[in-house]
Amino acid sequence: AQSVTQLDSHVSVSEGTPVLLRCNYSSSYSPSLFWYVQHPNKGLQLLLKYTSAATLVKGINGFEAEFKKSETSFHLTKPSAHMSDAAEYFCVVKAGSQGNLIFGKGTKLSVKP
Amino acid sequence: GAVVSQHPSRVICKSGTSVKIECRSLDFQATTMFWYRQFPKKSLMLMATSNEGSKATYEQGVEKDKFLINHASLTLSTLTVTSAHPEDSSFYICSARDLARGGEGTEAFFGQGTRLTVV
Numbered sequence: 001a002q003s004v005t006q007l008d009s010h011v012s013v014s015e016g017t018p019v020l021l022r023c024n025y026s027s028s029y030s031p032s033l034f035w036y037v038q039h040p041n042k043g044l045q046l047l048l049k050y051t052s053a054a055t056l057v058k059g060i061n062g063f064e065a066e067f068k069k070s071e072t073s074f075h076l077t078k079p080s081a082h083m084s085d086a087a088e089y090f091c092v093v094k095a096g097s098q099g100n101l102i103f104g105k106g107t108k109l110s111v112k113p
Numbered sequence: 114g115a116v117v118s119q120h121p122s123r124v125i126c127k128s129g130t131s132v133k134i135e136c137r138s139l140d141f142q143a144t145t146m147f148w149y150r151q152f153p154k155k156s157l158m159l160m161a162t163s164n165e166g167s168k169a170t171y172e173q174g175v176e177k178d179k180f181l182i183n184h185a186s187l188t189l190s191t192l193t194v195t196s197a198h199p200e201d202s203s204f205y206i207c208s209a210r211d212l213a214r215g216g217e218g219t220e221a222f223f224g225q226g227t228r229l230t231v232v
Contacts, residue, residue, distance in 0.1 A: 036223075043119070043206060043223045043224055043225040043226045044157075044206065044208075044223040045223075090156065090157070100147055100159050100162055101147070101159070101208070101221055102159075103149075103156045103157045103158075104156060105155065105156040106155075106156050
């Protein structure tokens, strides 16, 4: 069975400092992993995805994530936070033949001026 | 990228009434759509998987008679919350996968979500 654990419910950083949002997954086979961002009262936007190609995945808005099989991790990083990055971030693993997604509980990112 | 349009974005209804939420894939065909519910300060939980032309598959604990799902065409799925109660107030999001793109890891495209408030 697939599952995903986001280790931090809330992360607060200062503008211009690095961002690290942690995610661990459990999967019985090679997983497809995603990071989505949700701004307040809005839908979800895909940041990036891992599909068994390169282990370092670059996404939109300067975000990237590294798939580490040995650590079953898929942490999301960004070198320098912007105020506009403040949002909720979800780590997601794809499950099932039809492609339904299993969401982590989310990490709320706050960015201080 | 592909676009999924969800309507309405916000709705307020009285207890006991029914509310219909539409989810449309605008520029691709989606044989399968997914309906999620997001509780306050919590993650998204899959409610049901909607298959075009057949009955939806509901997750455990989701009342199929309360949350009616219809997927009559390749571009439209609807979720009807019947006899709504205040505890049904939530954020509902649909998603669809563009199967023509194929392959593992094909991203899902999400609607904008519907904020339902039952008073």
